[in-house]
Amino acid sequence: MTTAHEIIIAGFGGQGVLSMGQILSYAAMVEGKEISWMPSYGPEMRGGTANCTVIVSDVRISSPILSKYDSAIILNQPSLDKFADHVKPGGLLLYEKSTIINPPTRSDIEIIGISAVAEAHKLTSKQVANMVLLGAFLSRRPIVSLENVVKALKQVLPAHRQHLLPINEQALKRGKELVNELIGESV
Amino acid sequence: MSFSSSVVQLRSGNQMMAEGAIQAGCKFFAGYPITPATGIFKTMIDLLPANAGVALSAPDEISAIAYCIGASMRGFKTMTATSGPGWSLMIESVQYALMTETPLVVALVQRLGPSTGGATQGGQGDVLLAEFCTSGGYTLPVLCPTNAKECFELTILAFTWSEILRMPVILLSDKETGMTVESIDYSTLSNATSQNRPSNFAFRDYGEFQKEQRKGTYYIDALQEIPTFAPVGGDRKVTATGSAHDKQGKLQKNSPETIDMLIHLEEKLRWRHDDFSLVNMDLQESAKTLVISYGITSRAAKDAVGAARNVGHAVSSLVIQSLFPIPVKKLAQALDGIERVVVVEENMHGLYRSVLERYCNGQRVQGVNKIGAMITPKEILNAILG
Numbered sequence: 001m002t003t004a005h006e007i008i009i010a011g012f013g014g015q016g017v018l019s020m021g022q023i024l025s026y027a028a029m030v031e032g033k034e035i036s037w038m039p040s041y042g043p044e045m046r047g048g049t050a051n052c053t054v055i056v057s058d059v060r061i062s063s064p065i066l067s068k069y070d071s072a073i074i075l076n077q078p079s080l081d082k083f084a085d086h087v088k089p090g091g092l093l094l095y096e097k098s099t100i101i102n103p104p105t106r107s108d109i110e111i112i113g114i115s116a117v118a119e120a121h122k123l124t125s126k127q128v129a130n131m132v133l134l135g136a137f138l139s140r141r142p143i144v145s146l147e148n149v150v151k152a153l154k155q156v157l158p159a160h161r162q163h164l165l166p167i168n169e170q171a172l173k174r175g176k177e178l179v180n181e182l183i184g185e186s187v
Numbered sequence: 188m189s190f191s192s193s194v195v196q197l198r199s200g201n202q203m204m205a206e207g208a209i210q211a212g213c214k215f216f217a218g219y220p221i222t223p224a225t226g227i228f229k230t231m232i233d234l235l236p237a238n239a240g241v242a243l244s245a246p247d248e249i250s251a252i253a254y255c256i257g258a259s260m261r262g263f264k265t266m267t268a269t270s271g272p273g274w275s276l277m278i279e280s281v282q283y284a285l286m287t288e289t290p291l292v293v294a295l296v297q298r299l300g301p302s303t304g305g306a307t308q309g310g311q312g313d314v315l316l317a318e319f320c321t322s323g324g325y326t327l328p329v330l331c332p333t334n335a336k337e338c339f340e341l342t343i344l345a346f347t348w349s350e351i352l353r354m355p356v357i358l359l360s361d362k363e364t365g366m367t368v369e370s371i372d373y374s375t376l377s378n379a380t381s382q383n384r385p386s387n388f389a390f391r392d393y394g395e396f397q398k399e400q401r402k403g404t405y406y407i408d409a410l411q412e413i414p415t416f417a418p419v420g421g422d423r424k425v426t427a428t429g430s431a432h433d434k435q436g437k438l439q440k441n442s443p444e445t446i447d448m449l450i451h452l453e454e455k456l457r458w459r460h461d462d463f464s465l466v467n468m469d470l471q472e473s474a475k476t477l478v479i480s481y482g483i484t485s486r487a488a489k490d491a492v493g494a495a496r497n498v499g500h501a502v503s504s505l506v507i508q509s510l511f512p513i514p515v516k517k518l519a520q521a522l523d524g525i526e527r528v529v530v531v532e533e534n535m536h537g538l539y540r541s542v543l544e545r546y547c548n549g550q551r552v553q554g555v556n557k558i559g560a561m562i563t564p565k566e567i568l569n570a571i572l573g
Contacts, residue, residue, distance in 0.1 A: 022197075022368070025197055025368060026197060029195055029196075029197055029370050032195070033370070034369075034370050035197060035368070035369060035370040036367055036368070036369050037197070037367065037368040037369075038363060038366070038367040038368075039366055039367075040307070041307055042307060043222070043305075043306040043307050061369070062486045062487070062489040062490045062493075062564075063486045063487040063489070063490045063563070063564050064363060064367050064369075064483075064486065064561075065487070065561050065563060066490075066563065066564065067563045067564075067565050
């Protein structure tokens, strides 16, 4: 019955959590999917927690929230504590390693930790850590193609940020590679 | 942020309300930014000047709505947008618009109350504050969209009603409806604009003009009629006061004509009540349970109703878009054969349920209520099956 994929992306304000969801949404729109992107954040200007729920579906979406997620992309400990139990059995939990003190322990879901911030630093821009994570996510759940994510980035980035396109593209690819290396190791 | 090559775009409910307003012919917007209504304000500031309109950032909400009333009195279609705390400030002036028969659309994007409450949290706690904000207890039309597309469509409708009736209309949205971004297929949107207020003054000669002039600003032959609009600053003298007045617009105490004019304010809407009923009915003949919902919660309700039917449980659904005036005929139709009514809303005690209960004859009425978080399909399903 369900052709929808529901993702929670959660972390602190400023980590690019909402943008990651937006870019994923645009890419899915390019592919002709139905989208719902629902932001949730605190009243603080900076810091505070932020998350967004993205649903990508082949059919029209009714409720923008459901009680369980197919995937979670987590960028801080409070979000991990809050959402780890809400991933469906068999689902995916992807997290940014440096921000997590107590890693998730569930055995009925796929858990992948990525050093996205460190990788972003290597690419000389810590701001692209979210794209490293998105690349990693899409490697395991190819709900949209990387090409369309890049297309979406072109549309989403304002004119004065277009020069950041190549580094974002690199970050996406690096995320994909990281996951492939990880999976390769475990096999 | 647009894909000009595609007719499908990602849009928030707030953006769609602004775009709906522009398509409806709105030429003046004044607002004061407030989460979660700021998206409407920002989109109007971005788009309205390019559409031959004026968008103003007002110093506060009281000024914002007052600017709008002034512009509407001059003949322009106007809109403002706010959330709970700002609405509290606008309540005095929205009554002035009602009393002076000035068309106006107010988008009220609800957030968690009371007071400044939760600026970034949703809620459906302003339903009765929107409706029962007038001293005297007058009915204000309240329209409630459930998604971004309906934000567009109902905004155009809100302009039509406000123009036809010459009265303020409230568009009751909420944080999740306003700020959730969805895919919108522009090819499925209507090209219709809104209707205009009755204003036909093509005088053949000065004598006719004088005759019309003597009739007064609010001249009507029957209580349900809508007085013909003349703009302030036009050929004709216009009198406007928030105090009780006669057909000339002159302040009067308790003259029969003045009382008639007060009754007229309610009667003009009551007369057209059925035309304005707007619901989505999804009835099952054998159903004994009816789920009533509105706004964002109706989307979870839709999922829940589908899930209940999947397990063989017959259930009917009524999504109400025109919350006020209450669509009594359609409600009665949906209640036919029903034994139990479940009203789903994101507030503490069931605000809308409290006004619906009097229309339920013998049915058991229960609520699914919650504050601080959205109601999930599962919670509604439990109530349906329980």
